[in-house]
Amino acid sequence: DTAVSQTPKYLVTQMGNDKSIKCEQNLGHDTMYWYKQDSKKFLKIMFSYNNKELIINETVPNRFSPKSPDKAHLNLHINSLELGDSAVYFCASSQDQRALNEQFFGPGTRLTVL
Amino acid sequence: ELKVEQNPLFLSMQEGKNYTIYCNYSTTSDRLYWYRQDPGKSLESLFVLLSNGAVKQEGRLMASLDTKARLSTLHITAAVHDLSATYFCAVDIQGGSEKLVFGKGTKLTVNP
Numbered sequence: 001d002t003a004v005s006q007t008p009k010y011l012v013t014q015m016g017n018d019k020s021i022k023c024e025q026n027l028g029h030d031t032m033y034w035y036k037q038d039s040k041k042f043l044k045i046m047f048s049y050n051n052k053e054l055i056i057n058e059t060v061p062n063r064f065s066p067k068s069p070d071k072a073h074l075n076l077h078i079n080s081l082e083l084g085d086s087a088v089y090f091c092a093s094s095q096d097q098r099a100l101n102e103q104f105f106g107p108g109t110r111l112t113v114l
Numbered sequence: 115e116l117k118v119e120q121n122p123l124f125l126s127m128q129e130g131k132n133y134t135i136y137c138n139y140s141t142t143s144d145r146l147y148w149y150r151q152d153p154g155k156s157l158e159s160l161f162v163l164l165s166n167g168a169v170k171q172e173g174r175l176m177a178s179l180d181t182k183a184r185l186s187t188l189h190i191t192a193a194v195h196d197l198s199a200t201y202f203c204a205v206d207i208q209g210g211s212e213k214l215v216f217g218k219g220t221k222l223t224v225n226p
Contacts, residue, residue, distance in 0.1 A: 040218075041151075041200060041218070041219050041221075042216075042218055042219075043157075043202065043216040043219075044216070045213050045214065045215075048213065056213050090156065090157070092157075100162065100164070101145060101147075101206050101214060102147060102159055102162050103147075103159070103214060104159065105149075105156045105157040105158075106156060107155070107156045108155075108156055
């Protein structure tokens with residue numbers, strides 16, 4: 001029944017490690033997004049993909065690499081994790097970003113880098 | 115660069131009272147969205163406003179959009195405790211990558 005799902009929900013790891021977060025949507029949407037929400041609750045877009053094609057690539061370190069194997073999945077891989085990467089990462093999807101960009105969010109992944 | 119400003123950022127109100135949250139943005143757009151976030155939870159879509167003068171209502175919440183003033187309001191009528199949450203507005207940058215730019219959020223606490 002879940003519309004946008006993410007795994008894992010919590011991720012605690014050491015500095016320097018590499019980790020991945022997975023996202024899947026079963027809404028049949030064409031566009032998927034990754035957002036970062038910092039400790040002050042500020043939400044900022046990182047990437048978006050439309051039908052497996054990268055269309056938004058904000059200024060984020062190149063340690064972050066999104067991958068979309070198909071339009072229902074958008075994964076986020078992070079290399080060489082740093083303390084400042086600690087945040088909640090949300091995946092979202094929308095049906096048609098040009099006509100109606102209503103985005104539906106996943107439950108979030110709380111990443112803690114020690 | 116599009117700036118989206120919400121005020122107030124923190125709002126504490128009594129049950130039964132009315133109040134308005136404001137969302138101003140700095141560039142032309144006629145698509146604005148309101149979201150609700152409960153502590154530790156995801157964002158839930160509340161309203162989608164797609165044209166000048168759009169007004170949407172759901173229960174005790176009513177949202178409106180004035181694209182000429184670049185202003186949206188979220189009005190709370192007769193607040194109840196269950197409305198306590200953080201409310202975000204988001205504006206769509208059109209004509210380019212159609213990304214959403216979020217305001218900083220308004221943390222609403224409704225006290226009995």
